[in-house]
Amino acid sequence: MSDPHLNLINGAWVPGDHLSENRNPSDLADLIGLYAAGTAGDVTAAAEAAAAAQPGWFAAGPQARTDLLDRIATRIEAEATDIATMLAREEGKILPEALAETRRAAQIFRFFAGEALRMSGEALASVRPGVDIEVTREPVGVVGLITPWNFPAAIPAWKIAPALAYGNAVVLKPAELVPGTAHMLARIIHEAGCPAGVFNLVMGPGSVVGRAMVEAPQIGAISFTGSVPTGRAIARAAAERMKKVQLEMGGKNPMVVLDDADLPTAVAACLNGAFFSTGQRCTASSRLIVQAGIHDAFVAELTRQMMALRVGPALAPDSQIGPVVSAQQLAGNLSYVDLARAEGCEVIGGERLNLPTEGHFQRPALFLNARNDMRVAREEIFGPCAAVIRVADFDEVLAVANDSDFGLSAGICTTSLRHAREFRRQARVGMVMVNLPTAGVDYHVPFGGTKGSSLGPREQGRHAAEFYTTVKTSYSFAG
Numbered sequence: 001m002s003d004p005h006l007n008l009i010n011g012a013w014v015p016g017d018h019l020s021e022n023r024n025p026s027d028l029a030d031l032i033g034l035y036a037a038g039t040a041g042d043v044t045a046a047a048e049a050a051a052a053a054q055p056g057w058f059a060a061g062p063q064a065r066t067d068l069l070d071r072i073a074t075r076i077e078a079e080a081t082d083i084a085t086m087l088a089r090e091e092g093k094i095l096p097e098a099l100a101e102t103r104r105a106a107q108i109f110r111f112f113a114g115e116a117l118r119m120s121g122e123a124l125a126s127v128r129p130g131v132d133i134e135v136t137r138e139p140v141g142v143v144g145l146i147t148p149w150n151f152p153a154a155i156p157a158w159k160i161a162p163a164l165a166y167g168n169a170v171v172l173k174p175a176e177l178v179p180g181t182a183h184m185l186a187r188i189i190h191e192a193g194c195p196a197g198v199f200n201l202v203m204g205p206g207s208v209v210g211r212a213m214v215e216a217p218q219i220g221a222i223s224f225t226g227s228v229p230t231g232r233a234i235a236r237a238a239a240e241r242m243k244k245v246q247l248e249m250g251g252k253n254p255m256v257v258l259d260d261a262d263l264p265t266a267v268a269a270c271l272n273g274a275f276f277s278t279g280q281r282c283t284a285s286s287r288l289i290v291q292a293g294i295h296d297a298f299v300a301e302l303t304r305q306m307m308a309l310r311v312g313p314a315l316a317p318d319s320q321i322g323p324v325v326s327a328q329q330l331a332g333n334l335s336y337v338d339l340a341r342a343e344g345c346e347v348i349g350g351e352r353l354n355l356p357t358e359g360h361f362q363r364p365a366l367f368l369n370a371r372n373d374m375r376v377a378r379e380e381i382f383g384p385c386a387a388v389i390r391v392a393d394f395d396e397v398l399a400v401a402n403d404s405d406f407g408l409s410a411g412i413c414t415t416s417l418r419h420a421r422e423f424r425r426q427a428r429v430g431m432v433m434v435n436l437p438t439a440g441v442d443y444h445v446p447f448g449g450t451k452g453s454s455l456g457p458r459e460q461g462r463h464a465a466e467f468y469t470t471v472k473t474s475y476s477f478a479g
């Protein structure tokens, strides 16, 4: 058993009111460590420290911010294997995916190291003679970052990096299931020379720590990634306090396969989009909308490749699909498998697997003959399960793809330029993929969705400035 891992508040490691166990979903006998669970008082202390440190951090200027973010990126790269091993061990992502995610976190810090120098404004002439106008961007102040369990390195990175780059101070609350990766990131940020109070880590339950962050008067903005019900509760509480919010939530992402698709391309995109990372991606392809002419050949080949996927412990070299993250998530997935049958689908795979280590293993599942009005086609499952919906023509493709409460990502596999172009224009989502999986994005361009998937400004790339800064318009008259 390792030493307790503490919260980072005002540059010091401090205990919470109890310790929480972090267990490996690939092997429940593996206790990864004990992590401090913070209190509302810890959030107040962190928010006060952040508020006191933030003006000095912004005043230190862009070079100081660039240098810190660059050092953080370098340290993440240097420790990538250890971080990825922790990530795979606590979240269940297979090691190659965990390594790619960790490297992505470093790339994000490096990108925003450059952005700190490029914070720009506008100078305009006034309609009044002799008056000049300057439009500048300023930090929001203290931002609260609340993150989910499924990308324990990348999502904290894509919130922390722009927050610090644009001169804000941060309070981070990672998901309870994955404190280990966040704690490693916090230690790296601290050791890279981040001034006391500029970055704070408070681990613990959302109902205590997350709620206290939304309520803390020192915290001016909340960036949240997680489920719709939590996002809705945060939006409500933030509106009451006039706080800025950015919410990234769920998806029920359609992946369309047209009759003219290249079959190997379509199967590869769907296999990746639906099942890699155990389907635990907000951008996962959970509705496969397949035109009648290619349907049977596509289903046969996808089934063959899906059943051949090796499900196993995240750190085993031959595993392709790791475990489901928790007992609760697995129980939810299995209940959707039962529901798919009850709603009239033919189910392939989806059963719980017993492997030599006791973990939350599940075979990926296809729900065939699904209809878009079934619950399995409307509700986010967040597991390795995809519903296959047969459609007649392109008009039906668009109608079914857009008939969802969510609007995060949508994909199409086709060799028709006309259909690809039409789909890009008509899909009511934030991100569209042509001949690519719905999941898997770049870090220098905007990320986010429409409808129930997102609220507020986009994350990532230069668009991150919309959330992490506020605009000031100054008028001056020379006299």
Ligand code: NAD
Residues within 6 Å of the ligand: 146, 147, 148, 149, 150, 151, 173, 174, 175, 176, 204, 205, 206, 207, 209, 210, 211, 214, 225, 226, 227, 228, 230, 231, 233, 234, 248, 249, 250, 251, 281, 282, 380, 382, 408, 453
């Ligand atoms: P969750 O909503 O249960 O938890 C997310 C975070 O919110 C956790 O840190 C949790 O502790 C905290 N929280 C819980 N209750 C809170 C409260 N009352 N006040 C403040 N904070 C609170 O989500 P999860 O299960 O960790 O993650 C899975 C969900 O995340 C899925 O719905 C998935 O689609 C979504 N997700 C979305 C994106 C995206 O960018 N759109 C990316 C990844 C995951």
